[in-house]
Amino acid sequence: MYVSNCVKKIATNKILDYIPDNIRRYMYSINMDNVYQIHLSYDKPVYINSGAGTFFISRHGVLTDNVSESVFVTKKDMETAIELISEASMYAVKNELVQGFITVNGGNRIGICGTGVIKRGEVSYIKDISSLNYRLANEVVGVSDKVLNFITDGIEIKNTLIISPPGAGKTTMLRDIARNLSELGFSVCVVDERFELASMHEGKSAFDLGVSTDVISGIPKHMAMSMVLRSMSPQVIITDELGTEQDTEAVLKMQRCGVAVIASMHGSESLENDTRKILGCFDVIINMSKKNGVGTVEEVTII
Amino acid sequence: MIRIVGAVLVFGASCALGLFVDKFIKERYKSLCYIHDALSYLAINISSFDMQLKKALINADKSLVREDIFCEIAKSMETLGIKKAWKKTFLDNKSRLCLKDNDINAILPLANTLGTLDRDSEIRCINGIIQSLDVLAIEAKRDCEIKGGLYKKCSVLLGLLIVIMLM
Incomplete structure (x- = not known):
């Protein structure tokens, strides 16, 4: 696709x-x-x-x-x-x-x-x-439209992991997912440890992340997730580039608390099985590549 | 009549010269104190608040309730870059601030490092300049107390002497 x-x-x-x-x-x-x-x-x-x-x-x-x-x-x-x-x-x-x-x-x-x-x-x-x-940062409005049906039915949100090699459009996809979910009325919280996802500058995001999206930046993901869970009562947390064990534990903690997590992870087809093993807590896995240009969605797997 | 007018003019000129030198010395001391204090605030803004340099410079002046050299540097750093802005502003204002070459030589080296180092090194560099200014300010204060009065008195006496000689 x-x-x-x-x-x-x-x-x-x-x-x-x-x-x-x-x-x-x-x-x-x-x-x-x-x-x-x-x-x-x-x-x-x-x-x-x-x-x-x-x-x-x-x-x-x-x-x-x-x-x-x-x-x-x-x-x-x-x-x-x-x-x-x-x-x-x-x-x-x-x-x-x-x-x-x-x-x-x-x-x-x-x-x-x-x-x-x-x-x-x-x-x-x-x-x-x-x-x-x-x-250069990209904002591609509508890039997540076709995968949105796999992520939400409008009532609940599935835990989703986006896997792709660097530069294939994971972050751009996450941004658009945040905007789309926000427009659907969900309370979205973006955890942006490395200022890449929301690119906050002087308290303002450089991108349209939707009206009901809150952003927490510059704090390690596992800490930020706990903070927003207590303070912002989000329905979904969106974050970029999971990698450490602490991140995985934080994702599990959020899910135990009933908050959906949509995240991305560096990976390729050869790594796919390993990452699935590590992050088996996700319901939907979206594989992206640059095969037909940046933003190519290779496969959507529903577990 | 001409002799009287000449005597008055000479006396006036001599006094004015003495007062001017006295004022120059006082102004230099005030300027050194101002730069010293502003640099201290700059260091605080950088070390405690991690403030961007432009904002830190403006705040340093605001903390002293004035809009002077540091605001000027903040304005011109966007077009000139901090190195040039720092040097140009101090050199352009050297006469207004009554600074000597020694003072300028103590202040200008900060241009080479300002905004390019990590926080600790940045603070160390600013503190180094503050210490140099301390020495210069002490010297300027001594000049104020000793030389300032001396210049005023000498100029008046010199004026009187010339007047007496002319009369």
Whole structure:
């Protein structure tokens, strides 16, 4: 089953604000409609990943396959980019930085590579930043329409797990599920540990998650789930990228309390059986891939 | 008649020069105290509230009930970047704040690290500048107390001496 996009909104305009002006000026005339990643590495050419493939940005302001024509990233560009991304406040983004990314206005996520500084046994800082990967946030309204019938009958919600490899559209699907369930009148709570799902910025989500959706951000999933259970009385909790045992225990706890959980998990077909074993508590498992483009729903399994 | 007018003018000019130097010394002390206090508030805003630098700069000025250098830096950092904004603002306002080269040399190095480090290192850098300003402020206060009065008295006496000589 292939779910086609109904409405697609890419926050390309906002992402340009976080690209150093030396590089940004070559990008104004480029059509960014299908772009999902922009990559900056020190002393290397700027390249973008789009639906049509990987391209370099040329000094003439167009996309090219030729590396020699492309714009190279200087040390100053990297410093400027870091200043723009952190709003000149690296100390304020420490928690995000140690996870390897910073979420910026518009819901876009910028991955960071550099040299880690370890203090008291944990990563306290990343210095000498060498690469920045701008991941453009997508909001695809209607992407979950065709799987919604498997998740809810309008009265109750089934515990659902979405499994896919990275970049196949899990998070986009979860966002749309939150919006759809909210529109159906369910009380939805989004647990967004890594600021990716709701991309809250100054208390406001960059996406339409529906009117009856509450968002809790920046707190480890297992803690956040317990918090919202007590404080917000949700009917369904939606969260991204389950991974730890604590997450699994938290999901089971929510289910024991009568709250449905819709979550996602990294995985591929080879991992499918393992993940099912670990998270056998889910009623519906949706497998996604990039086979027919981002957002391809391969299989919906009702257990 | 001309001699009297000349004497009055010379006396006035001499006194004005003394008062100007005295005022300059006092203003320098006030400015150093202001920058010192604003940096202390900046450090608090960063360490206690994890405030974004722009907001922390504005709040530092607001805490001192004024809208001055730090607000100006906050406004210009969006277009210039924090490094340039910090340097430009202090250099542009050097005369207004009656700062000496030594003062500026103590303040400007913060531009190289501000907003680029983790919180602990950031606070350490700001505290380093605050300590330098402490030394300069003590020196400026001593200047105020000793040299300020001296300049005023000397200028009046010098004026009187010239007047007597002219008469």
